[in-house]
Amino acid sequence: MTTLVTSILSTLNRPWLKWGALVALALALLIAPFAVYPLFLMNVFCLALFASALNLVLGYAGLLSLGHAAFFGGAAYVTAHAAKAWGLPFELSVLLGVVFAAVLGLIFGLIGIRRYGIYFAMITLALAQMIYFLAVQMPFTNGEDGIQSVPRGMLLGLIDLSDIRAMYFVVLALVVVGLMAIWRFVHSPFGHVLAAIRENEPRAVSLGLDVARYKLIAFVLSAGLSGLAGSLKVLSFQLAALNNVSWHLSGEVVLMTLIGGLGTFAGPIIGSAFVVALEHVLTTSGLPVSLVIGVIFMACVMLFRRGIWGETRARITAMLERRQ
């Protein structure tokens, strides 16, 4: 049995297998909307991008933000308003949402980035709550009702996105672009500096690095990508509502990242799929979602800090090492 496992594992190192897996995944994603409810998948994609964006600051830069819902939900409202009230085309509405989130990220970052660890967490949480109250009070958001039946528009004026499958592929493509941007960023020299800062900040400071600036840039990028996720979600569901800006969502996205594996590329994607699927099961079963989520959160912190993907990867590596 173990020899079988190890022989399978050893093939994982071969490049053709990696490519093969990617091709298989791509095919699966192409067929999926015809087999599974597309909105469910689009939700997973958006949250996967959101969690990956959070992971950029939490996992790679070691900054715990408890206010990321402000970027996700803020962009959602801006995009919804642009598309519905101003009648802007799809591309422009999404772009406005992303820019809004990035600017908001810049503001949050400028206010909070110099404070360490837990202070940063509290500051982002409080700032995000401010955005939440704004969303409750400002007239254009319609308070509790939210912005409903947001039109998706036409892609480049050619493709009608009210067709759910067309929208599916657009969301998929944009999420993949967002994830690739994160991948490139993490593996760039800039990403390496970020990792060095997380490992040993005093050392990075003594090397003359402008630590705050590096963190700020990562934070703004993360906010912008969270905004992209929020804009795509609001156009998929055609509804902008308060739960997109609430602290619960900020917490949930941290959980997704944690449960998948902090500081790994695949972790947040796996984590978000897991949490969305779990919530789906829970809402249909009538069990209290936040109770179960909270318990998983605690269990994860106590027993499972490397997350699903982090744990799996560590085991595979250990097994391969033992074999050699």
Add this chain to the structure above:
Amino acid sequence: MTERRLTVANLHSWYGESHILHGAEFHVNRGEVVTLLGRNGAGKTTTMRALMGVLRKRTGTATLDGHDLLATAPHRIARLGLGYVPEERGIFSSLTVAENLVLPPIVRSGGMNVAQIHDLFPNLKGRDRIIGTRLSGGEQQMLAIARILRTGADFILLDEPTEGLAPVIVEDIARALGTLKSLGLTIILVEQNIRFAVANADRHYVMEQGRIVNEFTNEALKADMSRIDAYLGV
């Protein structure tokens, strides 16, 4: 008749991953003042911290009056009569002088009262309401010793009490040490100042790389101070 109080055998200790003590072996008899000498990093302070339970990662044996120190919870070690005057004195900056003085709980009867302490260290008199760390280095050292004397501890671990102090103050500390000895207290002294060590101790252990490598009686060392030079690299 000498009575053995502390017996340490094959003591190992670790700071995180780094292995500092490599089987230290020594003993201390009742009423003795024994020093641990050696270069920086030889493991003197680590030995004290391992005995007090400040360092938890250790193996070997250390018995005080028949009690196994390694098996005793760290907060119960003081109750065995062991008083600790740490390196850098450990005066608390959020406490006044008076609060620092009465911080350690009384562990057995026979400790000094505040009046006796003020007789021994007149510098501390009338300074009760000052923040502990506002005292001069020498006064902080006196306070660190004084607060242990109040507890009734009769076995004291003194870690570099003269470090960075002016010669006049060192004399004060030496005088206090003499008083303690005359009261019959047992003392382990970590010291860099060889002259101070020779003037105040009965026996000396030399540490190197986490082990005890030599032992001198005070007479032997007094007779020929050069014997220690090789170890300290003076």
Add this chain to the structure above:
Amino acid sequence: MPDIFGVPVVVLLGQIMLGLINGSFYAVLSLGLAVIFGMLNVINFAHGAFYMFGAFVTWLCLSYLGLNYWASLIVVPVVVGAFGVLVERLALRHLYRIDHLYSLLFTFGLALAMEGLFRYVFGSAGKPYPVPEALTGIFNLGFMILPIYRAWVIVASVTVCLLVWLVIEKTRLGAWLRAATENPSLVTAFGINVPLLLTLTYGFCVGLAGFAGVLAAPIYQVSPGMGSNLIIVVFAVVVIGGLGSIGGSILTGLALGVIEGLTKTFYPSGSTMVIFVVMVLVLIVRPAGLFGRET
């Protein structure tokens, strides 16, 4: 009656009074957060949930056990505190050695779970709790009318805050706590059981949150969401005050309550946000907070 910027003085004083009540809750909760943070290095996100828990236990005591308000004032903090002791023993203490973020995340999960549980069992709607007989009625101060219960809340919470401050700053136990914050291993070497001290501190502060919950029950509706709404504001209060000082967190809590009350008078729609705005301003001018030390 004269007006101030077009607002009658009576209305203004009334709002300041309301503000002081909110401020009392901010003070009790931020005091607990500051002490827990000082001793345990834990940001206790579940503090609001414990407050909610306290209010619910108060309501349950009356509805099912027939235990009145005064009994609850004693029983509830003990029950909530005991639960806190369990949380510290079973979970938090295993997280002290790793990054502080994990204990924050743990208490975050705990808050979610507690809120979810109460929502599941009791529903989201608020439960009314009667003002105790002895505290019904009003004081007519001539220039304003003050319900007795509200005056009691302010007096009770300010008294409790001052007592806690006195214990920490002026007693031997307080000296142990302060010393253990500074150098726990040396305090242990002096013969004090620091882990036990940490457990009791957490239990006590959580009990304090439960106490605030009892005080809140007759004023606000007892509902599962009451804690999380409050705790985020209290976090902002803590950031404004800085975590360094016990007295500072009490003062900041009260002052921000009053500022919030004033905002409600002059610019009602800004009242939910004013504390966050103050937080931003303070962070720009004094990043460590008003009473904080730069870390």
